[in-house]
Amino acid sequence: EPEVTQTPSHQVTQMGQEVILRCVPISNHLYFYWYRQILGQKVEFLVSFYNNEISEKSEIFDDQFSVERPDGSNFTLKIRSTKLEDSAMYFCASQTSGVSAFFGQGTRLTVV
Amino acid sequence: KNEVEQSPQNLTAQEGEFITINCSYSVGISALHWLQQHPGGGIVSLFMLSSGKKKHGRLIATINIQEKHSSLHITASHPRDSAVYICAVQKTSYDKVIFGPGTSLSVIP
Numbered sequence: 001e002p003e004v005t006q007t008p009s010h011q012v013t014q015m016g017q018e019v020i021l022r023c024v025p026i027s028n029h030l031y032f033y034w035y036r037q038i039l040g041q042k043v044e045f046l047v048s049f050y051n052n053e054i055s056e057k058s059e060i061f062d063d064q065f066s067v068e069r070p071d072g073s074n075f076t077l078k079i080r081s082t083k084l085e086d087s088a089m090y091f092c093a094s095q096t097s098g099v100s101a102f103f104g105q106g107t108r109l110t111v112v
Numbered sequence: 113k114n115e116v117e118q119s120p121q122n123l124t125a126q127e128g129e130f131i132t133i134n135c136s137y138s139v140g141i142s143a144l145h146w147l148q149q150h151p152g153g154g155i156v157s158l159f160m161l162s163s164g165k166k167k168h169g170r171l172i173a174t175i176n177i178q179e180k181h182s183s184l185h186i187t188a189s190h191p192r193d194s195a196v197y198i199c200a201v202q203k204t205s206y207d208k209v210i211f212g213p214g215t216s217l218s219v220i221p
Contacts, residue, residue, distance in 0.1 A: 042198075042213045043200075048207075100143075100157040
């Protein structure tokens with residue numbers, strides 16, 4: 001079965017450092033998403049991406065965040081200067097017509 | 113106000129019991145998803161529904177569009193079913209997924 005792959009599975013970083021979370025969506029999917037889940041809370045939408053541009057972003061997705069699809073297969077989320085409150089599980093998802101969204105296993109980001 | 117609500121928040125069942133988790137939503141949708149999240153955090157899609165009923169193994173999902181309500185049933189529950197079950201909706205195709213708060217299920221042997 002096809003799957004969305006995320007790396008790394010766990011990242012620990014110092015406050016103020018830049019992190020890049022990587023995702024390989026399913027190859028024929030066209031719509032890509034990042035979500036996050038702070039421990040004990042529900043999953044929240046960050047950003048959606050289609051046709052090489054952001055289609056929607058939430059209030060959480062401020063100037064510290066960026067996304068790109070650098071090589072047609074990877075889909076990355078960059079946090080420029082991490083804060084303690086960025087500690088969360090980050091999920092990538094991809095979707096195509098008529099089927100459910102596929103979610104990655106998540107990257108647990110810990111900012112210390 | 114949350115657009116997606118679930119009940120109960122927590123559920124403990126004996127192995128073999130029939131389990132129902134309910135979801136209500138307040139917006140027009142094109143699809144409703146039931147998802148499973150195990151400890152460790154990965155999310156697995158169980159069902160995507162736009163109408164009617166779907167069945168996969170011991171899991172059954174139903175949706176009533178008019179009443180904006182969906183249920184997830186688990187028959188002959190097993191300890192391996194212990195997980196958080198999340199209801200989530202999409203307002204239009206390819207729109208972001210709006211997640212409910214989840215129902216934490218524990219099935220005791």
